[in-house]
Amino acid sequence: MILVLVEQDGGQPSRSSLEAVTAARRLAVAAGVPLEAVLFGAGASGAAAALGAYGVSSAHVVEHARLDAYAPAAWGRSVAELVKAGSPSIVVAVGSDRGQEVLAYAAAMLDAPMAANCVEVRPGELFEVVRQRWGGSLLEEARLDGPVRLLTIAEHATQLEEAAAPSVVAVAPFTPTLSDADLRVRVVARVAPEAGKVSLADARVVVGGGRGVGGSEAFGELEELAALLHGAVGVSRVVTSAGWRPHSQQVGQTGTRIAPDIYIACGISGAIQHIVGCKAAKAILVINTDREAPIMSRAAYAVIGDLHTVVPAISAEIRRRQAS
């Protein structure tokens, strides 16, 4: 049996969890074993039923009187208990905040290893994985041993694919034995997102600024262009480290991963940590004085020149066409 952790909200499995389910099903089909899921929270039964399309045969819906909010150690304990009860050969989650955290707890509780952000899994006599290092700019081939293998699947690395033959999911409640210690850390409050703001992660257009912008004041030019394109401003790590812009605007390994239709990268050289944050963009337009900047090799389009001249000219051209 292979066990997959599925995150859900209001009865809908998260998209990235379905990536993990897709990856887990391929392993289950190859090994000829059933695929089971574990889910938490209100709406879990509804989300579980929807997993039949992805080949899940049975789902454990965790229910506990004291488990009313996200509690990482308690979720980890629940997964660890399901492992002891059902002896899966592999436990899979998506490499989201919660996926990494819950599997790390389960692995530690089971005294088993865990491999984070895998992009390929090769079960066999020597169980090998290919996993991301440096946020995905480097790959590591590694062996994973132990009575049970726990691994997370890197987000956005698997195309969603439904099962050839959908299954009917047998949904059953599961009540773990939780100690006080398992429940010490839990979400005590949630702060809702700011209304009406274009979020960097979801923006269709991102106008990015790097060292070449030169200072905090000069970002007005990028903001103007972003506003004209109904997009968001993103920045490189140099910019947030210098305090020119807040960290919430950082694109990269230690910031936000973006996936816009176009990323307009202004004065950005393209350190690998920045590239892993923007490589999901459908197209990159580089505005840079340096033809040899590393980011050029990722670009679909380029303008050679000073961003302080080029960016205002683009804004002016957009306005001119809108006025005519």
Place this chain on the structure above:
Amino acid sequence: MNVLVCVKRVPETGGRVTLTADARDIDTRYLGFTVSPHEECAAEEAVRLIEANGGSSTVLTLGPEAASDQLRAAMAIGIDRAILLETDGQDWDPVATAAAIVAAIQAEAAAGVSYDLLLFGNEAADSGDFQVGIRVALALGLPCISGVKSLEINDGVATARREAGGGWDVFEVPLPAVVAVREGINLPRYPSVPGRLRAKKKEIERIVPTAPAAGLTGPAKIRLRLPAETEGRVEVLGTGAEAAPAVVDVLVRIGILSA
């Protein structure tokens, strides 16, 4: 209060990465080293907490002798003490790393030093294992909050926030606790010249950690490789302001602007 911050020495990579001949590591012959970004912020957070609450801060790393540089960098911004768990420079997997840190903390406790707060980075920039802080917390019986971008300590209670779906999840635990932070929790200060000079003179306590027993404990690295890249040809739209109409044409063509 007493704060311990655990950091990792990592290479300062730029635009391109090359591997060693055996493909086991990044070729660092022409690279500098730094503290992994999340942990640089963890060190800054430790200094701020001690400035606000009084007490003492200690920085710990598992790494080669050269990692003394990163310990001194932490002391240069105000960390009081440094402990080096000295290795021969080989990577330790996350299970072995956590075990060595736990042993060091237990040795400190036996010598009468206890910590109210253990700070980690959420994941190391290089290996990205996402688990060392959690393993240490479980082994020591402490609560752990991960992914933290805002931390307040009041009357022995830690209130921490992490980003969730554009908003925030708020966690609260009594100390002692483990907190794994993310870059953005603060803006680390630059070390002052007197700070650097002070750090240079400070002693680094060295411990040789017990090497992991034979056999695998965590993911065991076989080799590294660079991901396959489809390098397309870049279309140069022009030079300077004169390129603006061509840029707008592209924005129209891909459907961002209407014609």
